[in-house]
Amino acid sequence: MALLSVREETMRFGGLFANQSISFDVEEGELLAVIGPNGAGKTTLFNVISGFFPPTSGSIQFDGKDITGAPSHQVASAGLVRTYQLVQLFKHLTVAENVEIGSHRVTRGGVFSALFRPEWMRKQEKNVCEGARELLRFVGLEHQADLQADKLPYGRQRLLEVARALAAKPRLLLLDEPAAGLNTQETEALADVITRIQRGGTTVILIEHDMSLVMKIAQRIVVLDFGKKIAEGTPDEIKAHPDVIAAYLGGTETVDA
Numbered sequence: 046m047a048l049l050s051v052r053e054e055t056m057r058f059g060g061l062f063a064n065q066s067i068s069f070d071v072e073e074g075e076l077l078a079v080i081g082p083n084g085a086g087k088t089t090l091f092n093v094i095s096g097f098f099p100p101t102s103g104s105i106q107f108d109g110k111d112i113t114g115a116p117s118h119q120v121a122s123a124g125l126v127r128t129y130q131l132v133q134l135f136k137h138l139t140v141a142e143n144v145e146i147g148s149h150r151v152t153r154g155g156v157f158s159a160l161f162r163p164e165w166m167r168k169q170e171k172n173v174c175e176g177a178r179e180l181l182r183f184v185g186l187e188h189q190a191d192l193q194a195d196k197l198p199y200g201r202q203r204l205l206e207v208a209r210a211l212a213a214k215p216r217l218l219l220l221d222e223p224a225a226g227l228n229t230q231e232t233e234a235l236a237d238v239i240t241r242i243q244r245g246g247t248t249v250i251l252i253e254h255d256m257s258l259v260m261k262i263a264q265r266i267v268v269l270d271f272g273k274k275i276a277e278g279t280p281d282e283i284k285a286h287p288d289v290i291a292a293y294l295g296g297t298e299t300v301d302a
């Protein structure tokens with residue numbers, strides 16, 4: 046059984062079909078890339094999968110359960126965690142604190158325990174703190190742990206976002222253009238991190254414009270254009286696909302075409 050099944054998913058904004066009847070599966074442990082020109086509907090697809098808004102029609106199944114229209118926090122609790130296209134950090138908190146916040150889903154607590162700080166809670170706080178340090182090591186930010194997040198160079202902020210998402214211990218991680226704005230060296234570091242996430246057993250869906258990155262690390266690729274899935278296959282199949290080549294080189298089509 047696939048970990049994620051998207052079936053005939055359609056998202057309409059007024060007269061615009063941002064996603065139109067999109068279907069695909071993601072197997073457990075896989076690294077799938079979603080590519081397509083600007084405005085193709087990639088982020089909308091993530092918004093629907095992660096419960097940001099319900100689809101106009103169609104369904105989303107995660108781990109055998111129907112999560113169509115379920116709110117984001119519920120979807121995240123089920124193990125489906127995303128990052129955003131634009132950096133969204135708590136700028137005035139430290140790097141480590143940003144990661145600690147990410148573990149919110151997997152910790153328990155409340156007003157009572159916050160006031161009386163029972164033994165299990167102190168232990169939990171220690172675990173959260175150690176877990177955050179470990180994740181910072183994993184993405185190569187261990188030396189910046191105590192720095193204020195907005196003092197990090199942009200490329201490292203993106204790595205921090207990945208670390209924060211990992212703190213929620215996702216089974217499926219959705220990354221929306223994590224390499225946007227990164228230089229070659231930073232992109233390589235990110236590619237290495239994503240590959241290690243997948244090898245660690247986490248399933249990944251990656252939206253990305255950087256073709257060399259996609260071709261290097263993705264096992265399978267779904268291509269969107271004007272809200273529709275126009276191709277799906279291995280990197281080699283996608284590179285040679287005539288509709289994909291047309292979508293990337295044509296650029297003269299209109300939404301109605």
Ligand SMILES: Nc1ncnc2c1ncn2[C@@H]1O[C@H](COP(=O)(O)OP(=O)(O)OP(=O)(O)O)[C@@H](O)[C@H]1O
Pocket residue numbers: 058061062063081082083084085086087088089090130
């Ligand atoms: N909340 C919204 N309300 C209205 N229209 C929207 C909304 N979100 C997206 N759209 C429209 O849906 C279409 C697809 O947008 P989307 O952001 O999903 O594309 P994308 O593939 O992520 O593009 P990019 O590569 O530029 O990030 C666009 O025409 C966009 O303007």
Ligand SMILES: [Mg+2]
Pocket residue numbers: 087088089130
């Ligand atoms: Mg987008």
